[in-house]
Amino acid sequence: MDLIRHLRCFVAVAEELHFGRAAQRLDMAQPPLSQRIQRLERELGVRLFERSSRQVTITKGGTLLLDEARRLLDQSEALMATARRIQDGHSGLLRAALPPDITGETVAGALAGFQERQSGVELELHELSTAEQLARLASHDLDVGLIRHPSDVSGLELGPVLRHELGVLLPHDAPVARRETVALSALTGYDLVLFPRAQAPAVHDDLLTTCARHGYTPTAVRYGQGPSFTRGLLLSWRAITFSTRDAHHARDPDLTWRPLSGAPLALRHSAAWSRGRGDAAVRAFADTVTDALARTAAPGPDLTSGPLHLRPAAEYWI
CATH class of the missing domain: 1.10.10.10 (Winged helix-like DNA-binding domain superfamily/Winged helix DNA-binding domain)
Structure with a gap:
Protein backbone atom coordinates (compact mmCIF):
# COMPACT_ATOMS: atom_id res chain seq x y z
CA MET A 1 0.00 0.00 0.00
CA GLN A 87 18.11 16.44 -9.01
CA ASP A 88 18.26 20.06 -10.21
CA GLY A 89 21.87 20.33 -9.07
CA HIS A 90 21.09 22.72 -6.21
CA SER A 91 21.92 20.49 -3.27
CA GLY A 92 23.45 22.63 -0.53
CA LEU A 93 22.39 25.86 -2.29
CA LEU A 94 19.33 27.94 -1.39
CA ARG A 95 18.25 30.57 -3.92
CA ALA A 96 16.42 33.30 -2.01
CA ALA A 97 15.32 36.87 -2.69
CA LEU A 98 14.44 40.04 -0.80
CA PRO A 99 12.70 43.13 -2.24
CA PRO A 100 14.55 46.44 -2.74
CA ASP A 101 12.54 48.25 -0.06
CA ILE A 102 13.85 46.09 2.80
CA THR A 103 16.20 47.90 5.18
CA GLY A 104 19.83 46.96 5.56
CA GLU A 105 19.19 45.97 9.18
CA THR A 106 16.58 43.44 8.06
CA VAL A 107 18.91 42.00 5.42
CA ALA A 108 21.73 41.65 7.96
CA GLY A 109 19.41 40.05 10.50
CA ALA A 110 18.10 37.57 7.95
CA LEU A 111 21.61 36.57 6.83
CA ALA A 112 22.91 36.11 10.37
CA GLY A 113 19.84 34.20 11.51
CA PHE A 114 19.89 31.86 8.53
CA GLN A 115 23.55 30.96 9.03
CA GLU A 116 22.79 30.06 12.64
CA ARG A 117 19.94 27.76 11.60
CA GLN A 118 21.40 26.28 8.40
CA SER A 119 25.18 26.71 8.59
CA GLY A 120 25.76 23.92 6.06
CA VAL A 121 23.63 25.52 3.32
CA GLU A 122 25.04 28.09 0.92
CA LEU A 123 22.69 31.07 0.54
CA GLU A 124 22.45 32.73 -2.87
CA LEU A 125 20.61 35.97 -2.11
CA HIS A 126 19.10 38.23 -4.78
CA GLU A 127 17.46 41.67 -4.69
CA LEU A 128 14.26 41.26 -6.70
CA SER A 129 10.90 43.01 -6.91
CA THR A 130 7.74 41.10 -6.07
CA ALA A 131 6.91 40.64 -9.76
CA GLU A 132 10.38 39.23 -10.46
CA GLN A 133 10.16 36.89 -7.47
CA LEU A 134 6.76 35.56 -8.51
CA ALA A 135 8.03 34.85 -12.02
CA ARG A 136 11.10 33.01 -10.74
CA LEU A 137 9.11 31.04 -8.17
CA ALA A 138 6.76 29.92 -10.94
CA SER A 139 9.68 28.77 -13.11
CA HIS A 140 11.43 27.17 -10.10
CA ASP A 141 14.45 29.43 -10.58
CA LEU A 142 13.94 30.69 -7.01
CA ASP A 143 13.43 28.60 -3.87
CA VAL A 144 12.00 31.22 -1.49
CA GLY A 145 11.42 34.96 -1.37
CA LEU A 146 9.87 37.81 0.56
CA ILE A 147 6.97 39.31 -1.40
CA ARG A 148 4.65 42.26 -0.95
CA HIS A 149 0.88 41.97 -0.75
CA PRO A 150 -1.58 42.12 -2.36
CA SER A 151 -0.24 39.87 -5.13
CA ASP A 152 -1.20 36.68 -6.95
CA VAL A 153 -0.19 33.89 -4.56
CA SER A 154 -1.77 30.98 -6.44
CA GLY A 155 0.48 27.94 -6.27
CA LEU A 156 2.43 29.35 -3.33
CA GLU A 157 2.70 28.68 0.37
CA LEU A 158 3.07 31.70 2.65
CA GLY A 159 4.52 32.50 6.02
CA PRO A 160 2.82 34.98 8.35
CA VAL A 161 1.96 38.31 6.72
CA LEU A 162 3.61 41.16 8.61
CA ARG A 163 1.94 44.57 8.39
CA HIS A 164 3.97 47.74 8.92
CA GLU A 165 2.44 51.21 8.99
CA LEU A 166 3.24 53.73 6.25
CA GLY A 167 3.46 57.43 6.98
CA VAL A 168 4.12 60.42 4.75
CA LEU A 169 7.60 61.81 4.08
CA LEU A 170 7.62 65.41 2.89
CA PRO A 171 9.73 68.59 2.90
CA HIS A 172 10.05 70.00 6.40
CA ASP A 173 8.77 73.41 5.31
CA ALA A 174 5.53 72.03 3.84
CA PRO A 175 2.52 73.42 5.76
CA VAL A 176 1.14 69.96 6.58
CA ALA A 177 4.50 68.98 8.11
CA ARG A 178 3.55 71.04 11.18
CA ARG A 179 0.73 68.63 12.03
CA GLU A 180 1.17 65.71 14.43
CA THR A 181 -0.71 63.39 12.08
CA VAL A 182 -1.67 63.99 8.47
CA ALA A 183 -4.91 62.96 6.78
CA LEU A 184 -4.55 61.70 3.23
CA SER A 185 -7.03 64.32 2.07
CA ALA A 186 -4.68 67.04 3.36
CA LEU A 187 -2.11 66.01 0.73
CA THR A 188 -4.25 67.30 -2.14
CA GLY A 189 -2.10 69.34 -4.52
CA TYR A 190 1.08 67.32 -3.92
CA ASP A 191 2.71 65.02 -6.45
CA LEU A 192 3.42 61.46 -5.28
CA VAL A 193 6.79 59.71 -5.63
CA LEU A 194 6.12 55.99 -6.00
CA PHE A 195 7.93 52.82 -7.01
CA PRO A 196 7.49 51.72 -10.67
CA ARG A 197 4.20 49.86 -11.18
CA ALA A 198 5.94 46.92 -12.92
CA GLN A 199 7.63 45.97 -9.64
CA ALA A 200 4.35 45.11 -7.90
CA PRO A 201 1.27 46.04 -9.97
CA ALA A 202 -1.34 44.98 -7.42
CA VAL A 203 0.41 46.81 -4.57
CA HIS A 204 0.79 49.93 -6.73
CA ASP A 205 -2.90 49.96 -7.71
CA ASP A 206 -4.10 49.15 -4.20
CA LEU A 207 -2.12 52.08 -2.78
CA LEU A 208 -3.52 54.58 -5.28
CA THR A 209 -7.05 53.24 -4.79
CA THR A 210 -6.75 53.64 -1.02
CA CYS A 211 -5.45 57.18 -1.45
CA ALA A 212 -8.39 58.09 -3.71
CA ARG A 213 -10.84 56.50 -1.28
CA HIS A 214 -9.48 58.75 1.47
CA GLY A 215 -9.59 61.95 -0.57
CA TYR A 216 -6.09 62.14 -2.08
CA THR A 217 -5.51 61.96 -5.84
CA PRO A 218 -1.91 62.99 -6.68
CA THR A 219 -1.44 65.87 -9.08
CA ALA A 220 1.15 63.64 -10.78
CA VAL A 221 2.84 60.33 -10.01
CA ARG A 222 6.62 60.41 -10.31
CA TYR A 223 8.65 57.22 -10.11
CA GLY A 224 11.73 56.73 -7.97
CA GLN A 225 13.33 54.03 -5.82
CA GLY A 226 16.71 55.01 -4.39
CA PRO A 227 16.63 57.22 -1.28
CA SER A 228 18.89 59.90 -2.80
CA PHE A 229 16.86 60.12 -6.00
CA THR A 230 13.58 60.19 -4.07
CA ARG A 231 14.96 62.87 -1.73
CA GLY A 232 15.83 65.01 -4.74
CA LEU A 233 12.31 64.69 -6.14
CA LEU A 234 10.76 65.62 -2.80
CA LEU A 235 12.87 68.73 -2.44
CA SER A 236 12.72 69.84 -6.07
CA TRP A 237 9.01 69.32 -6.71
CA ARG A 238 5.92 69.86 -4.64
CA ALA A 239 5.92 66.14 -3.86
CA ILE A 240 5.55 63.61 -1.04
CA THR A 241 6.15 59.89 -0.68
CA PHE A 242 4.94 57.18 1.65
CA SER A 243 7.45 55.35 3.79
CA THR A 244 7.88 53.50 7.04
CA ARG A 245 9.15 55.30 10.11
CA ASP A 246 12.91 55.28 9.63
CA ALA A 247 15.66 56.62 11.86
CA HIS A 248 17.45 57.91 8.74
CA HIS A 249 14.65 60.43 8.19
CA ALA A 250 15.22 61.93 11.61
CA ARG A 251 18.79 62.83 10.64
CA ASP A 252 17.71 64.72 7.49
CA PRO A 253 16.94 68.36 8.39
CA ASP A 254 15.16 68.94 5.08
CA LEU A 255 12.58 66.13 5.41
CA THR A 256 9.85 65.33 7.93
CA TRP A 257 8.00 62.06 8.50
CA ARG A 258 4.46 62.12 9.88
CA PRO A 259 2.02 59.28 10.61
CA LEU A 260 -1.17 59.17 8.57
CA SER A 261 -4.47 59.68 10.39
CA GLY A 262 -6.10 56.28 10.94
CA ALA A 263 -3.11 54.41 9.45
CA PRO A 264 -4.86 53.68 6.12
CA LEU A 265 -1.67 52.56 4.34
CA ALA A 266 0.69 49.74 5.24
CA LEU A 267 3.39 47.52 3.80
CA ARG A 268 2.51 43.83 3.92
CA HIS A 269 5.24 41.26 3.44
CA SER A 270 5.45 37.51 3.80
CA ALA A 271 7.87 34.76 2.89
CA ALA A 272 6.65 32.71 -0.09
CA TRP A 273 7.71 29.48 -1.78
CA SER A 274 6.22 27.12 -4.36
CA ARG A 275 3.66 24.70 -2.98
CA GLY A 276 5.23 21.34 -2.18
CA ARG A 277 8.81 22.64 -2.34
CA GLY A 278 9.20 23.82 1.25
CA ASP A 279 12.14 21.77 2.53
CA ALA A 280 14.05 22.46 5.76
CA ALA A 281 16.29 25.15 4.23
CA VAL A 282 13.33 26.98 2.67
CA ARG A 283 11.39 27.00 5.93
CA ALA A 284 14.48 28.09 7.88
CA PHE A 285 14.91 31.10 5.58
CA ALA A 286 11.19 31.90 5.77
CA ASP A 287 11.24 31.81 9.57
CA THR A 288 14.48 33.79 9.76
CA VAL A 289 13.43 36.60 7.43
CA THR A 290 10.05 36.86 9.19
CA ASP A 291 11.80 37.17 12.56
CA ALA A 292 14.28 39.71 11.18
CA LEU A 293 11.55 41.84 9.62
CA ALA A 294 9.50 41.84 12.82
CA ARG A 295 12.56 42.66 14.94
CA THR A 296 14.11 45.43 12.84
CA ALA A 297 11.01 47.27 11.59
CA ALA A 298 10.12 50.40 13.50
CA PRO A 299 6.83 49.78 15.34
CA GLY A 300 3.63 51.49 14.34
CA PRO A 301 0.60 52.17 16.55
CA ASP A 302 -0.97 49.28 18.41
CA LEU A 303 -3.84 48.41 16.08
CA THR A 304 -3.94 44.65 16.67
CA SER A 305 -7.51 44.87 17.89
CA GLY A 306 -8.70 46.10 14.48
CA PRO A 307 -10.06 43.80 11.77
CA LEU A 308 -7.49 42.14 9.52
CA HIS A 309 -8.79 40.88 6.20
CA LEU A 310 -5.74 39.68 4.27
CA ARG A 311 -5.88 36.04 3.24
CA PRO A 312 -4.77 33.28 3.09
CA ALA A 313 -2.25 33.65 5.96
CA ALA A 314 -2.26 35.27 9.38
CA GLU A 315 -1.44 38.98 9.47
CA TYR A 316 0.29 40.81 12.30
CA TRP A 317 0.93 44.49 13.04
CA ILE A 318 4.58 45.30 13.72
Missing part, protein backbone atom coordinates in the same frame (compact mmCIF):
# COMPACT_ATOMS: atom_id res chain seq x y z
CA ASP A 2 1.23 3.50 -0.87
CA LEU A 3 0.81 4.99 2.61
CA ILE A 4 1.43 8.61 1.60
CA ARG A 5 -1.12 8.47 -1.21
CA HIS A 6 -3.71 6.89 1.09
CA LEU A 7 -3.02 9.45 3.84
CA ARG A 8 -3.49 12.25 1.32
CA CYS A 9 -6.93 10.83 0.56
CA PHE A 10 -7.72 10.55 4.28
CA VAL A 11 -6.80 14.20 4.93
CA ALA A 12 -8.80 15.42 1.93
CA VAL A 13 -11.95 13.58 3.04
CA ALA A 14 -11.44 14.72 6.65
CA GLU A 15 -11.22 18.35 5.58
CA GLU A 16 -14.05 18.25 3.04
CA LEU A 17 -16.33 15.78 4.89
CA HIS A 18 -17.66 14.92 1.45
CA PHE A 19 -16.31 12.17 -0.81
CA GLY A 20 -17.36 13.96 -4.00
CA ARG A 21 -15.61 17.22 -3.14
CA ALA A 22 -12.54 15.36 -1.86
CA ALA A 23 -12.33 13.36 -5.11
CA GLN A 24 -12.58 16.57 -7.14
CA ARG A 25 -9.86 18.16 -5.02
CA LEU A 26 -7.60 15.15 -5.58
CA ASP A 27 -8.47 15.03 -9.29
CA MET A 28 -9.70 11.45 -9.14
CA ALA A 29 -12.97 9.52 -9.36
CA GLN A 30 -15.02 8.91 -6.23
CA PRO A 31 -15.07 5.06 -6.25
CA PRO A 32 -11.24 4.71 -6.11
CA LEU A 33 -11.18 7.28 -3.33
CA SER A 34 -13.69 5.26 -1.29
CA GLN A 35 -11.66 2.11 -1.91
CA ARG A 36 -8.46 3.77 -0.66
CA ILE A 37 -10.16 4.96 2.52
CA GLN A 38 -11.51 1.46 3.14
CA ARG A 39 -8.09 -0.11 2.61
CA LEU A 40 -6.44 2.43 4.93
CA GLU A 41 -9.03 1.62 7.58
CA ARG A 42 -8.24 -2.09 7.22
CA GLU A 43 -4.49 -1.53 7.42
CA LEU A 44 -4.77 0.72 10.47
CA GLY A 45 -7.50 -1.28 12.15
CA VAL A 46 -9.37 1.96 12.84
CA ARG A 47 -12.65 3.18 11.41
CA LEU A 48 -11.95 6.71 10.18
CA PHE A 49 -15.36 7.92 9.00
CA GLU A 50 -19.04 7.30 9.63
CA ARG A 51 -20.91 7.37 6.33
CA SER A 52 -24.58 7.80 5.61
CA SER A 53 -26.58 8.78 2.55
CA ARG A 54 -26.64 12.37 3.77
CA GLN A 55 -23.32 13.06 5.41
CA VAL A 56 -19.81 11.98 6.26
CA THR A 57 -18.43 12.50 9.76
CA ILE A 58 -14.98 11.77 11.09
CA THR A 59 -14.77 9.32 13.98
CA LYS A 60 -12.95 9.94 17.24
CA GLY A 61 -10.19 7.62 16.05
CA GLY A 62 -9.94 9.50 12.78
CA THR A 63 -9.68 12.80 14.63
CA LEU A 64 -6.85 11.45 16.79
CA LEU A 65 -4.94 10.31 13.68
CA LEU A 66 -5.53 13.42 11.56
CA ASP A 67 -2.73 15.62 12.97
CA GLU A 68 -0.24 12.78 12.65
CA ALA A 69 -1.31 12.19 9.05
CA ARG A 70 -0.79 15.86 8.23
CA ARG A 71 2.65 15.80 9.85
CA LEU A 72 3.69 12.77 7.78
CA LEU A 73 2.47 14.48 4.59
CA ASP A 74 4.46 17.62 5.43
CA GLN A 75 7.57 15.53 6.03
CA SER A 76 7.01 13.69 2.77
CA GLU A 77 6.68 16.96 0.84
CA ALA A 78 9.84 18.34 2.47
CA LEU A 79 11.70 15.13 1.54
CA MET A 80 10.55 15.34 -2.07
CA ALA A 81 11.45 19.04 -2.23
CA THR A 82 14.99 18.25 -1.08
CA ALA A 83 15.20 15.42 -3.63
CA ARG A 84 14.10 17.78 -6.41
CA ARG A 85 16.75 20.29 -5.45
CA ILE A 86 19.37 17.51 -5.58
Whole structure:
Protein backbone atom coordinates (compact mmCIF):
# COMPACT_ATOMS: atom_id res chain seq x y z
CA MET A 1 0.00 0.00 0.00
CA ASP A 2 1.23 3.50 -0.87
CA LEU A 3 0.81 4.99 2.61
CA ILE A 4 1.43 8.61 1.60
CA ARG A 5 -1.12 8.47 -1.21
CA HIS A 6 -3.71 6.89 1.09
CA LEU A 7 -3.02 9.45 3.84
CA ARG A 8 -3.49 12.25 1.32
CA CYS A 9 -6.93 10.83 0.56
CA PHE A 10 -7.72 10.55 4.28
CA VAL A 11 -6.80 14.20 4.93
CA ALA A 12 -8.80 15.42 1.93
CA VAL A 13 -11.95 13.58 3.04
CA ALA A 14 -11.44 14.72 6.65
CA GLU A 15 -11.22 18.35 5.58
CA GLU A 16 -14.05 18.25 3.04
CA LEU A 17 -16.33 15.78 4.89
CA HIS A 18 -17.66 14.92 1.45
CA PHE A 19 -16.31 12.17 -0.81
CA GLY A 20 -17.36 13.96 -4.00
CA ARG A 21 -15.61 17.22 -3.14
CA ALA A 22 -12.54 15.36 -1.86
CA ALA A 23 -12.33 13.36 -5.11
CA GLN A 24 -12.58 16.57 -7.14
CA ARG A 25 -9.86 18.16 -5.02
CA LEU A 26 -7.60 15.15 -5.58
CA ASP A 27 -8.47 15.03 -9.29
CA MET A 28 -9.70 11.45 -9.14
CA ALA A 29 -12.97 9.52 -9.36
CA GLN A 30 -15.02 8.91 -6.23
CA PRO A 31 -15.07 5.06 -6.25
CA PRO A 32 -11.24 4.71 -6.11
CA LEU A 33 -11.18 7.28 -3.33
CA SER A 34 -13.69 5.26 -1.29
CA GLN A 35 -11.66 2.11 -1.91
CA ARG A 36 -8.46 3.77 -0.66
CA ILE A 37 -10.16 4.96 2.52
CA GLN A 38 -11.51 1.46 3.14
CA ARG A 39 -8.09 -0.11 2.61
CA LEU A 40 -6.44 2.43 4.93
CA GLU A 41 -9.03 1.62 7.58
CA ARG A 42 -8.24 -2.09 7.22
CA GLU A 43 -4.49 -1.53 7.42
CA LEU A 44 -4.77 0.72 10.47
CA GLY A 45 -7.50 -1.28 12.15
CA VAL A 46 -9.37 1.96 12.84
CA ARG A 47 -12.65 3.18 11.41
CA LEU A 48 -11.95 6.71 10.18
CA PHE A 49 -15.36 7.92 9.00
CA GLU A 50 -19.04 7.30 9.63
CA ARG A 51 -20.91 7.37 6.33
CA SER A 52 -24.58 7.80 5.61
CA SER A 53 -26.58 8.78 2.55
CA ARG A 54 -26.64 12.37 3.77
CA GLN A 55 -23.32 13.06 5.41
CA VAL A 56 -19.81 11.98 6.26
CA THR A 57 -18.43 12.50 9.76
CA ILE A 58 -14.98 11.77 11.09
CA THR A 59 -14.77 9.32 13.98
CA LYS A 60 -12.95 9.94 17.24
CA GLY A 61 -10.19 7.62 16.05
CA GLY A 62 -9.94 9.50 12.78
CA THR A 63 -9.68 12.80 14.63
CA LEU A 64 -6.85 11.45 16.79
CA LEU A 65 -4.94 10.31 13.68
CA LEU A 66 -5.53 13.42 11.56
CA ASP A 67 -2.73 15.62 12.97
CA GLU A 68 -0.24 12.78 12.65
CA ALA A 69 -1.31 12.19 9.05
CA ARG A 70 -0.79 15.86 8.23
CA ARG A 71 2.65 15.80 9.85
CA LEU A 72 3.69 12.77 7.78
CA LEU A 73 2.47 14.48 4.59
CA ASP A 74 4.46 17.62 5.43
CA GLN A 75 7.57 15.53 6.03
CA SER A 76 7.01 13.69 2.77
CA GLU A 77 6.68 16.96 0.84
CA ALA A 78 9.84 18.34 2.47
CA LEU A 79 11.70 15.13 1.54
CA MET A 80 10.55 15.34 -2.07
CA ALA A 81 11.45 19.04 -2.23
CA THR A 82 14.99 18.25 -1.08
CA ALA A 83 15.20 15.42 -3.63
CA ARG A 84 14.10 17.78 -6.41
CA ARG A 85 16.75 20.29 -5.45
CA ILE A 86 19.37 17.51 -5.58
CA GLN A 87 18.11 16.44 -9.01
CA ASP A 88 18.26 20.06 -10.21
CA GLY A 89 21.87 20.33 -9.07
CA HIS A 90 21.09 22.72 -6.21
CA SER A 91 21.92 20.49 -3.27
CA GLY A 92 23.45 22.63 -0.53
CA LEU A 93 22.39 25.86 -2.29
CA LEU A 94 19.33 27.94 -1.39
CA ARG A 95 18.25 30.57 -3.92
CA ALA A 96 16.42 33.30 -2.01
CA ALA A 97 15.32 36.87 -2.69
CA LEU A 98 14.44 40.04 -0.80
CA PRO A 99 12.70 43.13 -2.24
CA PRO A 100 14.55 46.44 -2.74
CA ASP A 101 12.54 48.25 -0.06
CA ILE A 102 13.85 46.09 2.80
CA THR A 103 16.20 47.90 5.18
CA GLY A 104 19.83 46.96 5.56
CA GLU A 105 19.19 45.97 9.18
CA THR A 106 16.58 43.44 8.06
CA VAL A 107 18.91 42.00 5.42
CA ALA A 108 21.73 41.65 7.96
CA GLY A 109 19.41 40.05 10.50
CA ALA A 110 18.10 37.57 7.95
CA LEU A 111 21.61 36.57 6.83
CA ALA A 112 22.91 36.11 10.37
CA GLY A 113 19.84 34.20 11.51
CA PHE A 114 19.89 31.86 8.53
CA GLN A 115 23.55 30.96 9.03
CA GLU A 116 22.79 30.06 12.64
CA ARG A 117 19.94 27.76 11.60
CA GLN A 118 21.40 26.28 8.40
CA SER A 119 25.18 26.71 8.59
CA GLY A 120 25.76 23.92 6.06
CA VAL A 121 23.63 25.52 3.32
CA GLU A 122 25.04 28.09 0.92
CA LEU A 123 22.69 31.07 0.54
CA GLU A 124 22.45 32.73 -2.87
CA LEU A 125 20.61 35.97 -2.11
CA HIS A 126 19.10 38.23 -4.78
CA GLU A 127 17.46 41.67 -4.69
CA LEU A 128 14.26 41.26 -6.70
CA SER A 129 10.90 43.01 -6.91
CA THR A 130 7.74 41.10 -6.07
CA ALA A 131 6.91 40.64 -9.76
CA GLU A 132 10.38 39.23 -10.46
CA GLN A 133 10.16 36.89 -7.47
CA LEU A 134 6.76 35.56 -8.51
CA ALA A 135 8.03 34.85 -12.02
CA ARG A 136 11.10 33.01 -10.74
CA LEU A 137 9.11 31.04 -8.17
CA ALA A 138 6.76 29.92 -10.94
CA SER A 139 9.68 28.77 -13.11
CA HIS A 140 11.43 27.17 -10.10
CA ASP A 141 14.45 29.43 -10.58
CA LEU A 142 13.94 30.69 -7.01
CA ASP A 143 13.43 28.60 -3.87
CA VAL A 144 12.00 31.22 -1.49
CA GLY A 145 11.42 34.96 -1.37
CA LEU A 146 9.87 37.81 0.56
CA ILE A 147 6.97 39.31 -1.40
CA ARG A 148 4.65 42.26 -0.95
CA HIS A 149 0.88 41.97 -0.75
CA PRO A 150 -1.58 42.12 -2.36
CA SER A 151 -0.24 39.87 -5.13
CA ASP A 152 -1.20 36.68 -6.95
CA VAL A 153 -0.19 33.89 -4.56
CA SER A 154 -1.77 30.98 -6.44
CA GLY A 155 0.48 27.94 -6.27
CA LEU A 156 2.43 29.35 -3.33
CA GLU A 157 2.70 28.68 0.37
CA LEU A 158 3.07 31.70 2.65
CA GLY A 159 4.52 32.50 6.02
CA PRO A 160 2.82 34.98 8.35
CA VAL A 161 1.96 38.31 6.72
CA LEU A 162 3.61 41.16 8.61
CA ARG A 163 1.94 44.57 8.39
CA HIS A 164 3.97 47.74 8.92
CA GLU A 165 2.44 51.21 8.99
CA LEU A 166 3.24 53.73 6.25
CA GLY A 167 3.46 57.43 6.98
CA VAL A 168 4.12 60.42 4.75
CA LEU A 169 7.60 61.81 4.08
CA LEU A 170 7.62 65.41 2.89
CA PRO A 171 9.73 68.59 2.90
CA HIS A 172 10.05 70.00 6.40
CA ASP A 173 8.77 73.41 5.31
CA ALA A 174 5.53 72.03 3.84
CA PRO A 175 2.52 73.42 5.76
CA VAL A 176 1.14 69.96 6.58
CA ALA A 177 4.50 68.98 8.11
CA ARG A 178 3.55 71.04 11.18
CA ARG A 179 0.73 68.63 12.03
CA GLU A 180 1.17 65.71 14.43
CA THR A 181 -0.71 63.39 12.08
CA VAL A 182 -1.67 63.99 8.47
CA ALA A 183 -4.91 62.96 6.78
CA LEU A 184 -4.55 61.70 3.23
CA SER A 185 -7.03 64.32 2.07
CA ALA A 186 -4.68 67.04 3.36
CA LEU A 187 -2.11 66.01 0.73
CA THR A 188 -4.25 67.30 -2.14
CA GLY A 189 -2.10 69.34 -4.52
CA TYR A 190 1.08 67.32 -3.92
CA ASP A 191 2.71 65.02 -6.45
CA LEU A 192 3.42 61.46 -5.28
CA VAL A 193 6.79 59.71 -5.63
CA LEU A 194 6.12 55.99 -6.00
CA PHE A 195 7.93 52.82 -7.01
CA PRO A 196 7.49 51.72 -10.67
CA ARG A 197 4.20 49.86 -11.18
CA ALA A 198 5.94 46.92 -12.92
CA GLN A 199 7.63 45.97 -9.64
CA ALA A 200 4.35 45.11 -7.90
CA PRO A 201 1.27 46.04 -9.97
CA ALA A 202 -1.34 44.98 -7.42
CA VAL A 203 0.41 46.81 -4.57
CA HIS A 204 0.79 49.93 -6.73
CA ASP A 205 -2.90 49.96 -7.71
CA ASP A 206 -4.10 49.15 -4.20
CA LEU A 207 -2.12 52.08 -2.78
CA LEU A 208 -3.52 54.58 -5.28
CA THR A 209 -7.05 53.24 -4.79
CA THR A 210 -6.75 53.64 -1.02
CA CYS A 211 -5.45 57.18 -1.45
CA ALA A 212 -8.39 58.09 -3.71
CA ARG A 213 -10.84 56.50 -1.28
CA HIS A 214 -9.48 58.75 1.47
CA GLY A 215 -9.59 61.95 -0.57
CA TYR A 216 -6.09 62.14 -2.08
CA THR A 217 -5.51 61.96 -5.84
CA PRO A 218 -1.91 62.99 -6.68
CA THR A 219 -1.44 65.87 -9.08
CA ALA A 220 1.15 63.64 -10.78
CA VAL A 221 2.84 60.33 -10.01
CA ARG A 222 6.62 60.41 -10.31
CA TYR A 223 8.65 57.22 -10.11
CA GLY A 224 11.73 56.73 -7.97
CA GLN A 225 13.33 54.03 -5.82
CA GLY A 226 16.71 55.01 -4.39
CA PRO A 227 16.63 57.22 -1.28
CA SER A 228 18.89 59.90 -2.80
CA PHE A 229 16.86 60.12 -6.00
CA THR A 230 13.58 60.19 -4.07
CA ARG A 231 14.96 62.87 -1.73
CA GLY A 232 15.83 65.01 -4.74
CA LEU A 233 12.31 64.69 -6.14
CA LEU A 234 10.76 65.62 -2.80
CA LEU A 235 12.87 68.73 -2.44
CA SER A 236 12.72 69.84 -6.07
CA TRP A 237 9.01 69.32 -6.71
CA ARG A 238 5.92 69.86 -4.64
CA ALA A 239 5.92 66.14 -3.86
CA ILE A 240 5.55 63.61 -1.04
CA THR A 241 6.15 59.89 -0.68
CA PHE A 242 4.94 57.18 1.65
CA SER A 243 7.45 55.35 3.79
CA THR A 244 7.88 53.50 7.04
CA ARG A 245 9.15 55.30 10.11
CA ASP A 246 12.91 55.28 9.63
CA ALA A 247 15.66 56.62 11.86
CA HIS A 248 17.45 57.91 8.74
CA HIS A 249 14.65 60.43 8.19
CA ALA A 250 15.22 61.93 11.61
CA ARG A 251 18.79 62.83 10.64
CA ASP A 252 17.71 64.72 7.49
CA PRO A 253 16.94 68.36 8.39
CA ASP A 254 15.16 68.94 5.08
CA LEU A 255 12.58 66.13 5.41
CA THR A 256 9.85 65.33 7.93
CA TRP A 257 8.00 62.06 8.50
CA ARG A 258 4.46 62.12 9.88
CA PRO A 259 2.02 59.28 10.61
CA LEU A 260 -1.17 59.17 8.57
CA SER A 261 -4.47 59.68 10.39
CA GLY A 262 -6.10 56.28 10.94
CA ALA A 263 -3.11 54.41 9.45
CA PRO A 264 -4.86 53.68 6.12
CA LEU A 265 -1.67 52.56 4.34
CA ALA A 266 0.69 49.74 5.24
CA LEU A 267 3.39 47.52 3.80
CA ARG A 268 2.51 43.83 3.92
CA HIS A 269 5.24 41.26 3.44
CA SER A 270 5.45 37.51 3.80
CA ALA A 271 7.87 34.76 2.89
CA ALA A 272 6.65 32.71 -0.09
CA TRP A 273 7.71 29.48 -1.78
CA SER A 274 6.22 27.12 -4.36
CA ARG A 275 3.66 24.70 -2.98
CA GLY A 276 5.23 21.34 -2.18
CA ARG A 277 8.81 22.64 -2.34
CA GLY A 278 9.20 23.82 1.25
CA ASP A 279 12.14 21.77 2.53
CA ALA A 280 14.05 22.46 5.76
CA ALA A 281 16.29 25.15 4.23
CA VAL A 282 13.33 26.98 2.67
CA ARG A 283 11.39 27.00 5.93
CA ALA A 284 14.48 28.09 7.88
CA PHE A 285 14.91 31.10 5.58
CA ALA A 286 11.19 31.90 5.77
CA ASP A 287 11.24 31.81 9.57
CA THR A 288 14.48 33.79 9.76
CA VAL A 289 13.43 36.60 7.43
CA THR A 290 10.05 36.86 9.19
CA ASP A 291 11.80 37.17 12.56
CA ALA A 292 14.28 39.71 11.18
CA LEU A 293 11.55 41.84 9.62
CA ALA A 294 9.50 41.84 12.82
CA ARG A 295 12.56 42.66 14.94
CA THR A 296 14.11 45.43 12.84
CA ALA A 297 11.01 47.27 11.59
CA ALA A 298 10.12 50.40 13.50
CA PRO A 299 6.83 49.78 15.34
CA GLY A 300 3.63 51.49 14.34
CA PRO A 301 0.60 52.17 16.55
CA ASP A 302 -0.97 49.28 18.41
CA LEU A 303 -3.84 48.41 16.08
CA THR A 304 -3.94 44.65 16.67
CA SER A 305 -7.51 44.87 17.89
CA GLY A 306 -8.70 46.10 14.48
CA PRO A 307 -10.06 43.80 11.77
CA LEU A 308 -7.49 42.14 9.52
CA HIS A 309 -8.79 40.88 6.20
CA LEU A 310 -5.74 39.68 4.27
CA ARG A 311 -5.88 36.04 3.24
CA PRO A 312 -4.77 33.28 3.09
CA ALA A 313 -2.25 33.65 5.96
CA ALA A 314 -2.26 35.27 9.38
CA GLU A 315 -1.44 38.98 9.47
CA TYR A 316 0.29 40.81 12.30
CA TRP A 317 0.93 44.49 13.04
CA ILE A 318 4.58 45.30 13.72
